[in-house]
Amino acid sequence: MALAYLRYKGYENDHYVFHVDTGTAKFFRYVLGEERLKLRVGDNDIIQVLSGNKTASKLFKVNEALHRVTSSFPLKIPKKVITEGIKYVQLYSFNDVKNKAPTVSKVLRLMPVRTHNSNFAGISLSLKTEQKLSVKKNNIMQTIPLKNKALSYGEPPLSKVMFWSALVGALPSLLQQAAPVLGSLLGNLNSGGTNNNTQNQQSTDITNKVLEVLQTISNITGQNAEVPTSNQTEGQATAQSLSRSYNMVPETLLGLQPILEKILTLEAVEAVGDNPQKLFLAIKDAVLSTEHETKTLDYQHVSKSSSNYNNAPNFSKAKVAPALLAAIPALMPVIEKALNPELIEAVGNQPVKLFKAIGDAVLKMDEQEIKHLEAINPGVDSADDISKLMQGMSISRTIYKDDLIQYNLVKDLNLNFIGTKTVFFKNKNRVLYTKNNQVLLPFSITTDVGERLNKSIPKSVIQILIKDAETMHLVFRKTIKLIDVDLSKDINEAFISEKESESIPCNKEFKLEISYIWKSKSGKNIGVLKNQYIHFIKDIIYDRIGEPTSKAIPFNDINIHRKFWHKIWSGGYSNSPRWEATFDVQYIMALNTKENGVSKLETRTMDVSDNINEDTEHPKRRRIHARLKSGYELSFEAINHVLQLLNQAPLDAELLSILKRSDAKTSFSLSARHRVEMKGREGDTATLWGYPEFTLRKLNVSRVEKIDDYGQVIAMMPQEHTIAIPETIHFIGTKSER
Amino acid sequence: MENTLPDLSKMSSTTLEIEAVYIDGQKILFDKKVRLMPVILEENKNSYE
Numbered sequence: 001m002a003l004a005y006l007r008y009k010g011y012e013n014d015h016y017v018f019h020v021d022t023g024t025a026k027f028f029r030y031v032l033g034e035e036r037l038k039l040r041v042g043d044n045d046i047i048q049v050l051s052g053n054k055t056a057s058k059l060f061k062v063n064e065a066l067h068r069v070t071s072s073f074p075l076k077i078p079k080k081v082i083t084e085g086i087k088y089v090q091l092y093s094f095n096d097v098k099n100k101a102p103t104v105s106k107v108l109r110l111m112p113v114r115t116h117n118s119n120f121a122g123i124s125l126s127l128k129t130e131q132k133l134s135v136k137k138n139n140i141m142q143t144i145p146l147k148n149k150a151l152s153y154g155e156p157p158l159s160k161v162m163f164w165s166a167l168v169g170a171l172p173s174l175l176q177q178a179a180p181v182l183g184s185l186l187g188n189l190n191s192g193g194t195n196n197n198t199q200n201q202q203s204t205d206i207t208n209k210v211l212e213v214l215q216t217i218s219n220i221t222g223q224n225a226e227v228p229t230s231n232q233t234e235g236q237a238t239a240q241s242l243s244r245s246y247n248m249v250p251e252t253l254l255g256l257q258p259i260l261e262k263i264l265t266l267e268a269v270e271a272v273g274d275n276p277q278k279l280f281l282a283i284k285d286a287v288l289s290t291e292h293e294t295k296t297l298d299y300q301h302v303s304k305s306s307s308n309y310n311n312a313p314n315f316s317k318a319k320v321a322p323a324l325l326a327a328i329p330a331l332m333p334v335i336e337k338a339l340n341p342e343l344i345e346a347v348g349n350q351p352v353k354l355f356k357a358i359g360d361a362v363l364k365m366d367e368q369e370i371k372h373l374e375a376i377n378p379g380v381d382s383a384d385d386i387s388k389l390m391q392g393m394s395i396s397r398t399i400y401k402d403d404l405i406q407y408n409l410v411k412d413l414n415l416n417f418i419g420t421k422t423v424f425f426k427n428k429n430r431v432l433y434t435k436n437n438q439v440l441l442p443f444s445i446t447t448d449v450g451e452r453l454n455k456s457i458p459k460s461v462i463q464i465l466i467k468d469a470e471t472m473h474l475v476f477r478k479t480i481k482l483i484d485v486d487l488s489k490d491i492n493e494a495f496i497s498e499k500e501s502e503s504i505p506c507n508k509e510f511k512l513e514i515s516y517i518w519k520s521k522s523g524k525n526i527g528v529l530k531n532q533y534i535h536f537i538k539d540i541i542y543d544r545i546g547e548p549t550s551k552a553i554p555f556n557d558i559n560i561h562r563k564f565w566h567k568i569w570s571g572g573y574s575n576s577p578r579w580e581a582t583f584d585v586q587y588i589m590a591l592n593t594k595e596n597g598v599s600k601l602e603t604r605t606m607d608v609s610d611n612i613n614e615d616t617e618h619p620k621r622r623r624i625h626a627r628l629k630s631g632y633e634l635s636f637e638a639i640n641h642v643l644q645l646l647n648q649a650p651l652d653a654e655l656l657s658i659l660k661r662s663d664a665k666t667s668f669s670l671s672a673r674h675r676v677e678m679k680g681r682e683g684d685t686a687t688l689w690g691y692p693e694f695t696l697r698k699l700n701v702s703r704v705e706k707i708d709d710y711g712q713v714i715a716m717m718p719q720e721h722t723i724a725i726p727e728t729i730h731f732i733g734t735k736s737e738r
Numbered sequence: 739m740e741n742t743l744p745d746l747s748k749m750s751s752t753t754l755e756i757e758a759v760y761i762d763g764q765k766i767l768f769d770k771k772v773r774l775m776p777v778i779l780e781e782n783k784n785s786y787e
Contacts, residue, residue: 087757111744111746111749111757111759152781153779153780153781154779154780155777155778155779155780156778156780554743554745556742556743556744556745557741557742557743558741558742558743558761559741560741587772587774588777588779589774590779666776667776669776669777669778669779670774670775670776670777671774671775671777671779672772672773672774672775673772674770674772676768676770678767685764686764686767687761687762687764689761691743692774693771726774727773727774728771728772728773728774729771729772729774730745730747730769730770730771730772731768731769731770731772732743732746732761732766732768732769733766733767733768733769734760734761734762734764734765734766734767735764735765735767736763736764736765737764737765
């Protein structure tokens with residue numbers, strides 16, 4: 001049977017390429033035209049043909065050899081043939097050279113592309129799609145549950161970032177002020193962080209690690225500056241990670257080095273060194289769990305700290321810094337409401353003024369909060385009082401007092417993890433433990449210069465704490481009582497059994513804190529601690545969403561992709577002959593791990609200006625300026641359906657479950673902002689639509705391959721899957737016609 | 739039946755005025771393609787911002 005099938009495929013080497021099928025017909029030609037008309041054929045049939053100013057190609061003959069195999073083939077029309085004014089193309093096929101038995105294709109509409117000065121710049125895809133509606137795709141779409149939901153997402157206010165950055169910048173000077181109280185953690189700030197001016201191996205290692213982290217920070221910052229906004233590919237992951245944490249000031253990290261040396265392992269410095277929030281949480285945690293005065297071992301010769309540390313006049317000021325460190329995360333939400341970022345910037349390098357400003361801000365809270373604060377500490381007017389105030393607000397302190405062993409840190413000793421190994425995971429070398437085996441945590445106790453102690457401790461306790469790295473919530477606690485421990489040897493008694501690790505979530509970063517505690521001669525608890533940042537893994541762990549493997553795929557089929565089309569705003573304005581609306585649109589794309597469908601989120605409107613005056617006549621030209629905020633919520637199950645729509649293998653249930661418990665959802669926290677303008681006459685209505693384009697990207701996960709005798713993962717097998725991620729959003733404005 | 743909307747983001751409003759394309763009976767005024775950028779999202783926000 002003769003056919004005349006024509007479909008636009010794309011542009012290639014100065015030719016517009018079409019897909020043609022002529023069936024049994026062996027001759028064909030194409031016709032380009034500016035107009036089309038309908039012709040009645042027989043009693044009931046109507047066909048469309050081109051008319052007016054039209055151009056027909058010469059008569060072509062199909063390649064008979066190939067035609068016996070398949071009747072379809074590509075047709076290439078030179079770019080120069082399709083000139084301005086050509087709107088349609090049609091295919092004619094014939095059985096013989098005399099144009100016998102013509103068959104005509106559907107008329108394809110060509111969309112001319114014009115530059116902004118209206119110059120003709122070629123054609124774009126035809127609006128006509130000759131592909132049959134895919135029943136399969138429609139069926140896939142039918143299975144995606146769709147909801148309409150209230151908008152419940154927002155971005156944290158900018159001031160929080162600015163506030164945090166200012167405080168981070170001020171921290172080196174805060175730490176100088178805080179030296180007496182932080183003495184238990186610090187060796188000697190003024191001498192560069194080592195006691196006796198001895199640069200022992202541990203200090204050197206920490207210094208090197210800090211420098212490494214600084215190098216990484218500067219590299220990331222440099223890369224980020226070069227990331228183009230319009231063609232972001234591999235740089236996106238970097239930009240994402242930067243957007244989620246606040247920048248670390250290099251001076252701050254160097255200033256913190258003496259503290260890091262005491263409380264964090266080398267691996268932990270690498271894991272969280274570029275994340276001030278986690279770093280200061282770790283410091284705060286150490287301050288709180290090892291509060292009280294500094295201890296030195298009475299049987300061991302130790303270096304003396306700076307004599308100024310115990311000077312009474314400095315005490316009130318000195319108390320402030322650790323309290324501030326402890327309280328910053330808890331105070332952040334309330335302080336940021338009251339403090340002007342410029343003010344913080346101005347006083348940021350003067351700690352006492354900064355504390356005063358924070359104190360004032362705290363006192364500007366609402367009445368209920370003030371009453372509560374007054375009950376804690378009325379008449380706050382000094383730095384010392386603010387310190388108490390902040391300590392009172394530090395909610396996490398109660399956890400430590402009630403449940404955990406309190407002890408004073410022995411500043412001259414170090415706890416060292418033994419046999420720690422790292423594997424490259426999530427762009428860093430990290431410490432990973434398996435949940436399928438017992439985890440052993442051997443450590444040693446040494447002096448600051450790395451010497452073992454010839455000392456036996458009759459009774460001692462190992463305290464193992466595992467806390468959420470983001471919130472410091474305790475997720476696991478264990479104490480192991482020991483008798484007659486020889487400090488000259490390794491201590492191998494710390495462990496977490498396979499059963500105990502069951503309660504610890506997988507694929508999440510935790511702070512592992514090991515403390516070794518014993519009684520001093522005066523009967524008080526003393527000890528040492530060290531923190532490690534770790535992940536627990538069972539079999540597979542989510543790593544990252546990597547580079548794109550496809551171009552952006554528009555979800556532009558109004559029928560098939562209907563559930564992804566979002567009517568963001570619709571309306572018009574009456575009582576004025578003309579109206580003009582300007583909308584600043586923010587469109588949020590989020591992912592909900594608790595749902596299995598998609599949700600169109602409501603649009604919230606906030607008027608910025610409107611020239612209507614209710615008391616007088618409506619203006620002749622109504623002008624409205626408003627902010628629109630709307631969005632769309634995906635789920636991993638919906639992403640699976642998207643993958644099927646794009647002819648990709650869906651993710652299996654195990655992988656979906658792992659993704660839901662990982663931080664992969666943050667890659668779907670996206671936002672687009674754009675200003676749109678619409679105008680019309682009285683009675684006109686307009687609509688703002690949105691639809692996404694998805695990109696296929698590599699989904700990198702890792703499977704545990706090798707575990708050592710300590711339960712540490714020492715080799716991972718990377719695996720690649722494919723996932724779909726929304727990349728862009730089309731804002732389409734439409735208006736009714738008169 | 740016309741189902742697939744072409745990418746009209748490269749076309750000026752003048753072009754769209756001349757070469758009218760319709761969605762749900764309404765004429766398209768503009769098609770702006772905007773890249774979705776990674777952000778930190780917080781849930782349970784009641785106010786506009």
